[in-house]
Amino acid sequence: xSEVKDIEILIIGGGPAGLSAAAAAADLGASVLVLERDGKLxxxxxKQTHKFFGSKKQYAGDRGFQIGDxxxxxxxxxxxxxxxxxxxxxxxxxxGVVTAERDGKHxxxxxxxxxxxxxxxxxxxxxxxxxxxxxxxxxxxxxxMNVHGIVPGKRVLMIGAxxxxxxxxxxxxxxxxxxxxxxxxxPAIGGYLVHASKIRRAGVPILTSHTIQEAxxxxxxxGAIICQLDDKWQAIPGTEQDxxxxxxxxxxxxxxxxxxxxxxxxxxxxxxxxxxxVPLRNDYLETxxxxxxxxxxxxxxxxxxxxxxxxxxxxxxxxFSLGYGKDLAPKLQAEALAELSELRSGPAGQKTLxxxxxxxxxxxxxx
Amino acid sequence: MLNKTGIPTAEDVKTVxxxxxxxxxxxxxxxxxxxxxxxxxxxxACKQGAILPMQDINDLPxxxxxxxNGCGVCLSRCPGLAIFIVDASYSATEAIxxxxxxxxxxxxxxxxxxxxxxxxKELGTFKVxxxxxxxxKNKTYTVxxxxxxxxxxxxxxxxxxxxxxxx
Amino acid sequence: MRIEEHPILDFKRGKEITFFFDGQEIKSFEGExxxxxxxxxxxxxLGHSQTMHRPRGLFCAIGNCSxxxxxxxxxxxxxxxxxxxxxxxxxxxxxxxxxxK
Numbered sequence: 001x002s003e004v005k006d007i008e009i010l011i012i013g014g015g016p017a018g019l020s021a022a023a024a025a026a027d028l029g030a031s032v033l034v035l036e037r038d039g040k041l042x043x044x045x046x047k048q049t050h051k052f053f054g055s056k057k058q059y060a061g062d063r064g065f066q067i068g069d070x071x072x073x074x075x076x077x078x079x080x081x082x083x084x085x086x087x088x089x090x091x092x093x094x095x096g097v098v099t100a101e102r103d104g105k106h107x108x109x110x111x112x113x114x115x116x117x118x119x120x121x122x123x124x125x126x127x128x129x130x131x132x133x134x135x136x137x138x139x140x141x142x143x144x145m146n147v148h149g150i151v152p153g154k155r156v157l158m159i160g161a162x163x164x165x166x167x168x169x170x171x172x173x174x175x176x177x178x179x180x181x182x183x184x185x186x187p188a189i190g191g192y193l194v195h196a197s198k199i200r201r202a203g204v205p206i207l208t209s210h211t212i213q214e215a216x217x218x219x220x221x222x223g224a225i226i227c228q229l230d231d232k233w234q235a236i237p238g239t240e241q242d243x244x245x246x247x248x249x250x251x252x253x254x255x256x257x258x259x260x261x262x263x264x265x266x267x268x269x270x271x272x273x274x275x276x277x278v279p280l281r282n283d284y285l286e287t288x289x290x291x292x293x294x295x296x297x298x299x300x301x302x303x304x305x306x307x308x309x310x311x312x313x314x315x316x317x318x319x320f321s322l323g324y325g326k327d328l329a330p331k332l333q334a335e336a337l338a339e340l341s342e343l344r345s346g347p348a349g350q351k352t353l354x355x356x357x358x359x360x361x362x363x364x365x366x367x
Numbered sequence: 368m369l370n371k372t373g374i375p376t377a378e379d380v381k382t383v384x385x386x387x388x389x390x391x392x393x394x395x396x397x398x399x400x401x402x403x404x405x406x407x408x409x410x411x412a413c414k415q416g417a418i419l420p421m422q423d424i425n426d427l428p429x430x431x432x433x434x435x436n437g438c439g440v441c442l443s444r445c446p447g448l449a450i451f452i453v454d455a456s457y458s459a460t461e462a463i464x465x466x467x468x469x470x471x472x473x474x475x476x477x478x479x480x481x482x483x484x485x486x487x488k489e490l491g492t493f494k495v496x497x498x499x500x501x502x503x504k505n506k507t508y509t510v511x512x513x514x515x516x517x518x519x520x521x522x523x524x525x526x527x528x529x530x531x532x533x534x
Numbered sequence: 535m536r537i538e539e540h541p542i543l544d545f546k547r548g549k550e551i552t553f554f555f556d557g558q559e560i561k562s563f564e565g566e567x568x569x570x571x572x573x574x575x576x577x578x579x580l581g582h583s584q585t586m587h588r589p590r591g592l593f594c595a596i597g598n599c600s601x602x603x604x605x606x607x608x609x610x611x612x613x614x615x616x617x618x619x620x621x622x623x624x625x626x627x628x629x630x631x632x633x634x635k
């Protein structure tokens with residue numbers, strides 16, 4: 001029998017949401033344990049070379065990796081925060097025990113509260129030869145380039161003109177890799193237009209209403225056939241183009257990593273605006289399983305800025321429910337909620353707001 | 368069209384361009400930010416009272432061109448690299464365009480580079496007047512290009528890969 | 535290929551390490567994943583699928599998708615995108631499910 005680790009708040013995932021949650025809960029006096037399956041904390045933040053948007057409260061103007069370093073430092077220097085890296089959470093059980101694996105060892109943890117900040121994983125799209133070596137998720141390209149300093153190839157076709165597709169295209173050019181084109185099936189660019197303009201003036205065409213028909217190559221990618229789509233999203237014959245590329249990068253969206261939510265029996269709902277199945281939760285991000293909170297992309301795919309604020313909100317709320325910050329916590333909760341609604345108040349935030357409304361609408365089917 | 372191609376149209380650009388009279392007076396910031404997104408570092412960067420405070424963080428930046436002295440602090444702070452400084456008073460026929468730059472190699476002062484427009488189209492070979500480093504944290508370089516006056520509102524970047532040698 | 539010059543990032547590479555890919559010597563740096571080291575050396579076919587024998591490459595690089603499974607020191611199904619290089623490691627292309635020895 002392995003021994004059970006007792007902790008007040010267990011945070012699963014050490015990315016922007018998890019680290020913000022850890023810092024906020026520890027600041028109020030709670031003892032926190034963060035589980036991170038990677039060897040290094042910071043999640044996707046450490047791969048972001050661009051300056052963040054938002055306001056000063058969300059570190060706007062600092063680059064993603066710099067914000068990552070800052071959050072990591074805050075947690076490492078806080079004696080209330082313990083970090084287990086290279087540790088993968090495996091399950092959340094009915095008696096409240098959470099199991100995890102590290103170095104082949106099975107670990108048991110008994111937290112009073114849990115915050116899930118597991119993030120999201122990359123989506124795939126269907127086209128012939130989409131399993132060929134040389135086709136990467138955008139996150140993989142970022143990991144190779146910005147963590148290890150290794151380029152994925154010489155010439156890239158980027159699929160998807162959302163923020164990730166635009167940002168990774170820019171990062172590829174910063175690493176000296178040619179981007180042949182960015183294609184986007186939708187009729188308009190989904191990401192921030194300032195990102196798009198920055199890439200466009202570097203000479204990269206952004207082709208909206210375009211899709212990939214197939215990838216080709218002997219053993220790995222040597223090219224791709226792309227074509228234009230009509231307003232019913234059907235391929236227009238005769239518009240095919242053959243692009244000689246050795247890398248195809250997919251930036252076609254993310255899905256919340258909700259396996260642990262399902263397994264913990266949280267009530268879930270499929271909400272397209274939030275990019276998949278997400279757990280029901282109250283304003284303070286507590287799910288239908290009491291004491292289990294969510295923050296960041298696992299609660300609906302959004303930006304890192306809002307993930308950090310959600311993390312802070314979940315951390316404060318979990319600590320408050322344990323009796324910490326009796327006077328301060330409600331004020332901090334209100335501040336975080338105000339920041340979230342500010343971040344989501346513009347046109348870019350409408351989709352998230354609509355998604356959250358749908359999620360909490362009692363009329364719709366649950367699973 | 369901007370949201371289909373990434374290229375701001377002439378009409379878009381017009382909405383952020385100061386009067387010819389103001390352009391001729393000296394350096395001024397051109398904020399080519401045309402979409403409401405939650406972002407406000409430019410308003411905090413400006414100490415001249417030229418970029419007006421936002422009511423809502425999603426507002427588009429608003430300028431009082433008369434207060435702008437073209438210091439360029441906003442240029443190096445804008446997360447979208449959407450701010451340029453144009454100085455049409457540089458000489459009788461030439462203007463300076465300052466552009467944010469985050470690629471390697473960084474051009475050197477005195478060298479010649481190929482300038483491009485908002486679509487990446489080559490507009491000619493221009494001399495680099497000066498290069499400012501953003502410092503170890505900010506890291507965004509500001510490249511000063513000397514361009515013919517009539518191109519001051521068109522040149523917006525440098526062709527990647529530095530100088531292109533004659534064939 | 536490794537990036538030597540970058541406008542924003544400085545890459546601090548660890549000590550040089552040598553390991554083996556299908557018997558061939560590969561140079562890499564301490565702290566790199568096997569996937570990163572193989573890509574730096576231009577290797578991107580990591581195995582073949584079980585039924586159709588189609589080539590398999592890196593896809594997610596964070597241990598999610600299982601596209602990068604290889605045989606490492608005789609052990610099959612190692613996710614080389616999250617497994618770090620070690621001196622003398624024997625990494626082999628995996629065919630199908632792999633088998634335990």
